[in-house]
Amino acid sequence: MAALQQTPITFQSRSPPSTQITAKFNPLKPLRLSFSGGFSSLKIPNLTVKLSGKGGGAAGAKMADSAAGSYASALAEVAKSNGTLEATSADMDKIDKLFSDPQVYQFFVNPTIDLEKKRKVIDDIVSTSSLQPHTANFVNILIDMKRIELVKEIVKEFEVVYNKLTDTELAIVSSVVKLEAQHLGQIAKEFRN
Structure with missing residues (x-):
């Protein structure tokens, strides 16, 4: 069969x-x-x-009820307002691939690693993967707010918002x-x- x-x-x-x-x-x-x-x-x-x-x-109702949904909506609104919705969607795919690596994810969610060290790694990633400036800023905000553990869920919620907008x-x-x-x-x- x-x-x-x-x-x-x-x-x-x-x-x-x-x-x-x-x-x-x-x-x-x-x-x-x-x-x-x-x-x-x-x-x-x-x-x-x-x-x-x-x-x-x-699915849209679920999205509005979560922190990840709020972050995804905010990023989508910034991208839409500056005309980079497609590029930001591509950036979110790159971020999804990056954080799918368990070692990368564990590095960023580890509370004992200094925030400056995490920002430096993000800056290196941005320079090599050519992320939009607002996407890089968004990831830095997640690090600063200690919400980086939501990144995988945010990527999924961003897809929902993106699909709705397009x-x-x-x-x-x-x-x-x-x-x-x-x-x-x-x-x-x-x-x-």
């Missing part, structure tokens, strides 16, 4: 809000779609698409066969139409 593959695809709505189609669905049950036209050459035995709801709704939904595509990049592109294209 083939193993079930799950691949997230992010897509943006290209239609104006007045022409968008709204469908009610049970978030606990996957939304099953069948495709025609351009998908005739794509043979996928069982394809399930489940909207995760990260663009708003219940009218982006996250769909999880499940297939019993491995999907190639071209197939994922075709699926994303079908959603855009």
Whole structure:
């Protein structure tokens, strides 16, 4: 039996809000779609698409209730106001990768390590990874406020805020066969139409 593959695809709505189609669905049950036209050459035995709801709704309500959500919202507002929302999103991906390393995370959350030493490391990271100045400042604020342990949660919450600001939904595509990049592109294209 083939193993079930799950691949997230992010897509943006290209239609104006007045022409968008709204469908009610049970978030606990996957939304099953069948495709025609351009998908005739794509043979996928069982394809399930489940909207995760990260663009708003219940997830948005959860975000506002947490400290990580407040930090993420503040960073997103700064990025939006200075026109660097896309670049800040890329910065958050870099920060996520950086803090996914357990040694890096432990270094920054260790209360016995001097704040100046942590700031110096952040300055080195900023110079090598070309983070936006406000993103670097944001990480320094987390260090100064002794809230750096929230960084992983902030990254997740930032994605929620970013998706809401850019009218982006996250769909999880499940297939019993491995999907190639071209197939994922075709699926994303079908959603855009």
